[in-house]
Amino acid sequence: MKTLASLEGEYTIDNRFNEGVPEKILVAQGLPATAGKGLFEEKCYTCSHCESVVVFNRQRTRPRGFCKKCNHVICDNCEAEYVSSGHVCMPFKAFAEEYRNNLVLGWSAPIAEQMAKQHFINQSYFLDKR
Amino acid sequence: MARYSLASQSVTVTAVADGTNYTDNGYLCFLQGGSSTMQCRVSEVQSGGESTSSAVMILDFGRDSTVAATGISGCYNANLDGSSVAPGTLAVFGRVSTTKPQRSATLGHLLHHSYNAFGGLARWQARQGEELTIIGNTASLGEFSYSAFTGATGIVSSHVIYELV
Numbered sequence: 213m214k215t216l217a218s219l220e221g222e223y224t225i226d227n228r229f230n231e232g233v234p235e236k237i238l239v240a241q242g243l244p245a246t247a248g249k250g251l252f253e254e255k256c257y258t259c260s261h262c263e264s265v266v267v268f269n270r271q272r273t274r275p276r277g278f279c280k281k282c283n284h285v286i287c288d289n290c291e292a293e294y295v296s297s298g299h300v301c302m303p304f305k306a307f308a309e310e311y312r313n314n315l316v317l318g319w320s321a322p323i324a325e326q327m328a329k330q331h332f333i334n335q336s337y338f339l340d341k342r
Numbered sequence: 343m344a345r346y347s348l349a350s351q352s353v354t355v356t357a358v359a360d361g362t363n364y365t366d367n368g369y370l371c372f373l374q375g376g377s378s379t380m381q382c383r384v385s386e387v388q389s390g391g392e393s394t395s396s397a398v399m400i401l402d403f404g405r406d407s408t409v410a411a412t413g414i415s416g417c418y419n420a421n422l423d424g425s426s427v428a429p430g431t432l433a434v435f436g437r438v439s440t441t442k443p444q445r446s447a448t449l450g451h452l453l454h455h456s457y458n459a460f461g462g463l464a465r466w467q468a469r470q471g472e473e474l475t476i477i478g479n480t481a482s483l484g485e486f487s488y489s490a491f492t493g494a495t496g497i498v499s500s501h502v503i504y505e506l507v
Contacts, residue, residue, distance in 0.1 A: 219472055230458040
């Protein structure tokens, strides 16, 4: 069985031999404030919906976004969209396959992308109503 | 299929805001699908600073809203398995082009690397199945770039490991 820990990647910043990076720059980049001094090694995950890489912040107390449909942690932006859309799940890798299939069928890139997105919206709606 | 390492050496970065043309040889690389249906999966991104004094580096790896075209050159692309047969079509890569890439304001910040380029380094490695994906060769899903964001200075080298699927 796939565990959440099996999704984790590795993220390293090594500033052991210099003065490091100011905290405000790190925070602005979405990194933990402590990442700019010395050796920073932390686990990270790739959001399954948008593929952004999220570095774990051990100071965080709020729950992380989680999509029950694709059984994967998602980033805060996608969590907000997931909730506001009525739980439409669009895993990027599945979207990529759908998009690619549409391209092979001869659709132009913008139309292929739109069709792939609509496919997942319809699928989510169907699964919710079942 | 085949895994490749896309490397850049000793690049003096030019900081660029989102939606602005990159400067030739002022960013680390772009990686674009070699055909309209090619898929690439990036599994590792690393860069290391080579500045001779303290220099804060703010690097972003993400998607481009304008993709590079014509007059493309730069970077080193090496097959990681020397015995494997290269596929018929390779990915497009470089850091020089006539039509300059532009980092997407919405999709251009998938991975952040912030460190001091005076001997610092940053590395991200994806777990298998958690890679970042390029599809096709058009904006905004068909090209990644690794570039310096506003406020960054310094000299860096980097590599991006990816697989053609």
